[in-house]
Amino acid sequence: MKKLTQNPTAYSLPQRILHWLSALLVFYNLLLPDGMSEWQRAIEHTGSATDAQLAGADLHAYVGISILLLISIRLVLRFIQGTPSAPAEEPYVLTFAAKGAHATLYLLLFALPISGMAAFYFGYDRTGEVHAEVLKVILWIVIAAHILGALAHQFYWKTNVLRRMTVG
Secondary structure, eight states: OOOSSOSOSSOOHHHHHHHHHHHHHHHHHHHOOHHHHHHHHHHHHHSOOOHHHHHHHHHHHHHHHHHHHHHHHHHHHHHHHOOOOOOTTSOHHHHHHHHHHHHHHHHHHHHHHHHHHHHHHHOOHHHHHHIIIIIHHHHHHHHHHHHHHHHHIIIIIOOSHHHHHHTO
């Protein structure tokens, strides 16, 4: 199957909306995991949780499931509509690194919700530990690299990389 759009100059409006909506949801779950944390502590200490604790955990889980769905749609759009080429100003080794970082980011944005669901809905405690203690840390590192890369393009190479994911 061939991509419908080859080498667009910017991301499409649906791609940009999904990117920023995904980013907001990811930051929500990374920065505000309290609902899931409270539920987990209650289960470990008493074997049960209050309705409020369960509602907090459910919210965290639903946001994770939403991320999984949005990322799936993003990948379909990426395949159908294509992505802009790397700017000529970017050294090849960094273009290669950026592709690796994006692949890792997509992989993590699948692995985190799946591992979270395995722990929360199916009781696989080990995946919950990997989810919270390993994958989450790696995600923070990859997000930092992603943001630093975008800022390097904006302020060092002075390319349009940031613009094509904001206003097109």
